[in-house]
Amino acid sequence: MARGSHYLRPMKRGKLISGTVVLTLTVGVGGPASVHAAAQQPPIATFKASVDLVRIAAVVRDRKGRFVQDLSARDFEILDSGQSRAITDFRRDIAGVSVAVLFDVSGSMEGHLPNAREAATHVLSWLDAARDEAAIFTFDTRLQEITPFTTGLTALPEAIGGIVPFGATSLHDAIAQTAERAGAREGRRRAVIVLTDGTDTASRMKPPDVAAIASEIDVPVYIFGIVPSIDNPNEDTATNSVARSALGGALADLAASTGGHAFVASTPGQRSVAARQIVDELRHQYLIAFESSGKPGWHPLVVRARGKDLVVRARNGYIAGQSRPTSS
Numbered sequence: 001m002a003r004g005s006h007y008l009r010p011m012k013r014g015k016l017i018s019g020t021v022v023l024t025l026t027v028g029v030g031g032p033a034s035v036h037a038a039a040q041q042p043p044i045a046t047f048k049a050s051v052d053l054v055r056i057a058a059v060v061r062d063r064k065g066r067f068v069q070d071l072s073a074r075d076f077e078i079l080d081s082g083q084s085r086a087i088t089d090f091r092r093d094i095a096g097v098s099v100a101v102l103f104d105v106s107g108s109m110e111g112h113l114p115n116a117r118e119a120a121t122h123v124l125s126w127l128d129a130a131r132d133e134a135a136i137f138t139f140d141t142r143l144q145e146i147t148p149f150t151t152g153l154t155a156l157p158e159a160i161g162g163i164v165p166f167g168a169t170s171l172h173d174a175i176a177q178t179a180e181r182a183g184a185r186e187g188r189r190r191a192v193i194v195l196t197d198g199t200d201t202a203s204r205m206k207p208p209d210v211a212a213i214a215s216e217i218d219v220p221v222y223i224f225g226i227v228p229s230i231d232n233p234n235e236d237t238a239t240n241s242v243a244r245s246a247l248g249g250a251l252a253d254l255a256a257s258t259g260g261h262a263f264v265a266s267t268p269g270q271r272s273v274a275a276r277q278i279v280d281e282l283r284h285q286y287l288i289a290f291e292s293s294g295k296p297g298w299h300p301l302v303v304r305a306r307g308k309d310l311v312v313r314a315r316n317g318y319i320a321g322q323s324r325p326t327s328s
Helices: 032-039 113-125 171-183 207-216 240-244 250-257 268-283
Strands: 020-022 046-048 053-062 076-080 083-085 087-091 096-104 133-139 143-151 188-196 221-226 262-265 286-291 297-305 310-313 317-320
Touching: 053 076, 053 297, 076 087, 076 286, 096 113, 096 143, 096 171, 096 268, 113 133, 113 188, 113 221, 113 268, 133 171, 143 171, 171 188, 171 207, 188 268, 207 221, 207 250, 207 317, 221 250, 221 268, 250 262, 262 268, 297 310
Parallel strands: 096 133, 096 188, 188 221, 221 262
Antiparallel strands: 020 046, 053 286, 053 310, 076 083, 076 297, 087 286, 133 143, 297 317
16 A cells, blocks of 8 residues: 555544435336346445434455455444444445545645646546446535536546636535535445645534534545645655644544545555545445434444454444534
C-alpha cells in the first residue's frame, strides 16, 4: 500500500437508521425474454420501513490486510451498548456501487484542483460501467450538482475542467447534504468521496453533526485529502503544523465514525492507490441489520468476527429516540 493510504481512528458519533430490511429478489415478469434478462442481473436489496432497525456496512480484513469474503451472519457478533444483538438481515451480494464524488472548489483549492480531478478520474475508472453509478457535486459555500447519479459514468464532465476555485468553504455542510442525497440510492453500496484540502471556513455544522447524519442513513464518508507533501502528515517532509490539520483530526474522525476512511494523497501513485482501495472496500462490504433496543440516546456499537483473527471496520454507534441535526 502506498504511504499516503492509511486507516485512521474512529470518533464516538453515529446515528440511528430506521427501517425493516426486506430482502426482495427482483425478477422479470411477462415471458421468457424478461425471465432471461432478470437471470443476468444480481438480486437487489430493498429496505422498507416498519420497525427500527440499525443497518451496518462492514468491511472485514485478515491480519495481512486482505479482504475476507466468505463470512455468513453467524460469523459476526454485534454489541449494542455492550449487549449482544441478534442479526435480523444479512447481505453480501449487493448489486452495485453508488458513489457521490464531491469536489471542494473553494479558494483554498487553487493549485490543487488538477490533482483532485486526477483522483476522481481514478475513482471513476474503477467503477463497473454496467452496474455502478456515480454523481458529481461541487461546493464552496453552497452545494451544486454537476452530474446526477448516472450508471456507467466513466469520465468527469467537461464543466469540472473549467471551474476556477474561489470563495469560502462550507465543507461540513456540503458533506452532510451530499450524504443525504447518496442515502436515497437504495439497493447499492453507497458512499460519499470528498476531494478537499481539509479547510472549512463557513460551515454551520460541526464534524460530529455531519457524522450523525451520514451514519443515520448508513453512508460511509471517504475523505480524500489533496495536499502537497509538505502538508501530508504521512510524509517525512511534513511541517509541524500538519499535526493540527483537520485531515488528521476532525475529518479523519468523521470518516471513521461513519465506517469510511481518510486518505491523504500527495503523488499520482498515492492518488491511484487510494482511489482503488475506496472502490475495493465498497465492493467487499457486508450489509448487516439488527433491531434497535429503542432506548433513547447514544448507543456505542462493536462489530466483530466470532472466534476469528479478523479486523472488522464499521460505524461505531447510533443515536436512538431523539432528533438529529439537519443539513438544511
